[in-house]
Amino acid sequence: MTAITLLAALGFLGWGLYRARPFGTLGLVAWWQSVVLIAPWLLFFGLSLVGIDLNIVSVLFLFLLSTGLYIYLGNRLRSLAQTEASSQRATAIAEAQETNQSEATNGNSDGLISGIPASATKASEAVLEPDIIPIPAEDLKAIQSIFGIDTFFATETIPYQEGVILRGNLRGDAEDTIARLSERLLEKVGVSETDPQQPRYRLFLVEGQDGKPVVIVLPSSRDPQPSTLFQKGVAVLLLLATIAASLESGGLMLGFDFFTTPNRFAEALPLAAGMLSVLAAHELGHWLLARRYQIRLSLPFLIPTWQIGSFGAITRFESVLPNRSALFDIAIAGPAGGGILSLGMLITGLLLSHKGSLFQVPTEFFQGSILVGTLTRVVLQESLQQTIVDVHPLVILGWLGLVITALNLLPAGQLDGGRIVQAIYGRKIAGRTTIGSIIVLGLASIVNPLALYWAIVVLFLQRELERPSQNELTEPDDTRAALGLLALFLMIVTLLPLTPSLAGRLGIGG
DSSP states (O other): OHHHHHHHHHHHHHHHHHHHGGGHHHHHHHHHHHHHHHHHHHHHHHHHHTTOOOOHHHHHHHHHHHHHHHHHHHHHHHHHHHHHHHHHHHHHHHHHHHHHHHHHHTTOOTTEETTEETHHHHHHGGGSOTTOOOOOHHHHHHHHTTOOTTSEEEEEEEEETTEEEEEEEEOSOHHHHHHHHHHHHHHHHOBOSSOTTSBSEEEEEEEOTTSSEEEEEEEGGGSOOOOOHHHHHHHHHHHHHHHHHHHHHHHHHTTSOTTTOGGGHHHHHHHHHHHHHHHHHHHHHHHHHHHHTTOOBOOOEEEEETTTEEEEEEOOBOSOOSBHHHHHHHHHHHHHHHHHHHHHHHHHHHHHOOTTOSEEEEGGGGGGOHHHHHHHHHHHGGGGGSSEEEEOHHHHHHHHHHHHHHHHTSSSTTSHHHHHHHHHHOHHHHHHHHHHHHHHHHHHTTTOHHHHHHHHHIIIIIOSOOOOOSBOSSOOOHHHHHHHHHHHHHHHHHHSOOOHHHHHHHTTTO
16 A cells, blocks of 8 residues: 555656646746655655654654745745746736837827826736736726825836736825725726625735835735635534544543543533633634724634644634734734633632642643743742642643644744734745744654644645735834734743753742
């Protein structure tokens, strides 16, 4: 079976190479991404087939190397795609200008629209995907008319795919400018034919590659789409799986396997309910702030794990975000809700702990987190100098809740922490912290298998940044920036263990 699997994988790669070659450099780079992704497993199973077994350190090294190369090739692929698209657009516009000059020579004066060739959109059709309809000339003319010296003075107009890119000079406050331009845009082109509640086009104010403001106008059909019935069904199945995993995790804490002894459901239920309440508080926080901004959220796609019930959830935005402050508020509301509840559980459990409490844990247990160890030392004091400490179940639930919250605060991709960093510091910094987080998780997986599991989740499901908001220029205020730094600090002190010397000074473990 191993040999058959390897042959099938190699055949798949060969077929991929055959399909990629017609696309030139872009296709080959994309194919190499597939090779890099599957290479560690091919090597591992290939060597095992001939009797050579790799140890865990070697496997993790291959995983880290593969991850680094995969990310590098992904960045290279995007760069090549942007360069090729820019070249094609420039060629199309140049050809259109030549056509217009020819039309003008023949006395045809209808070829120009406010200085932009109307045939530019026609010429650009050759470089567009079949399902992309270029922006109509009348819409382009209407869009150009909304700009002026009191808002955004457009100096260059580039029809691009279904919309248009406008370069120029911002002449006022970004938030006020985008509100005025959006209002004018709605007056000029009206609402969507398929949804009268939505404008026909949306306007985005972002930072260009040269660091200058750029306006992008896209049809509202490119807005995030609501979840399909299938996606909702997957979310429900993941919820059921998370409930089952939480019951199993509660049973393991009590010393039995829930799946083999389901008749002990009543014993595992309180612990499972505690874990699920943290997840519920987390998602409720997201939902309340999203409702405040009138942003639709998808159902949460929970990530079950039998170790701690769940690693949290993946939630998509189903509406366009107005600005980076909205992104920050919605992102931090979840960890705030789940984190406050978890911290309350932990402190309450420590206060209720006494000799004869349900759980008996070794003192070294509290060295696994700087935050938990320090709080435990403050409340339990001399009790931590013993070998075994009796604790209330809320201590365990609170700690698990803090771990789940901290993992979601990692500054990576579309995790809450990644969204917070993107909101405060922008997309470039968020991209760098995403790569750094994946590398740190890979290194941490050498001593903690949970880190490897989470690294895989982030790499394959959450590494992409959140799509830009309508106003990407205005940064969140200093209060939000301070709250973001506080959240990231609490994430660090929750996940980092106490050093032996610091634990000794705190009197943990004698």
